[in-house]
Amino acid sequence: MAFEFQKTMFEVYREMRYGAQFRVVYFTELQDHNKESEINRAMAGEHFVDGFIRDLKKDDAKAVIDSLLERMNNGDRLEPTDFLKALGEHLV
Numbered sequence: 001m002a003f004e005f006q007k008t009m010f011e012v013y014r015e016m017r018y019g020a021q022f023r024v025v026y027f028t029e030l031q032d033h034n035k036e037s038e039i040n041r042a043m044a045g046e047h048f049v050d051g052f053i054r055d056l057k058k059d060d061a062k063a064v065i066d067s068l069l070e071r072m073n074n075g076d077r078l079e080p081t082d083f084l085k086a087l088g089e090h091l092v
Contacts, residue, residue, distance in 0.1 A: 006055040007092045012069070012083065013045035022048065022072045024065055049080040052092040061090035 009027040014020055025042045053061040068083055084091060 007052040008055060008058055009050070009052050010065070011042055011050040012048040012065070013042050014048055015041075015045045017044075022069050024069060026062075049083050051084060051087075053087065053090050054092055057090065061087060064090060 008029060010024055011027065012022060012024050014022050023042075023045070025038050027039070030038055053065075064087055068078065068086055072078055
């Protein structure tokens with residue numbers, strides 16, 4: 001069983017440059033060498049949704065997020081509630 005502190009914070013945002021692609025940043029996985037640049041990149045974009053995924057089966061959650069981002073970047077329109085609903089049990 002995963003404890004409350006075993007979670008990863010993420011944000012999905014849309015870049016305002018570079019083709020306006022949707023991207024994700026996993027804040028709690030950033031290292032010192034990329035922390036500032038990744039946070040700045042996300043802050044310059046348009047916020048879409050954020051939350052916490054459980055570290056238990058985190059790779060499965062990331063696969064769902066990647067799939068949703070691919071759909072959105074190919075033109076599918078999703079609402080933030082749809083995005084979170086698709087993550088379902090992966091959310092904390």
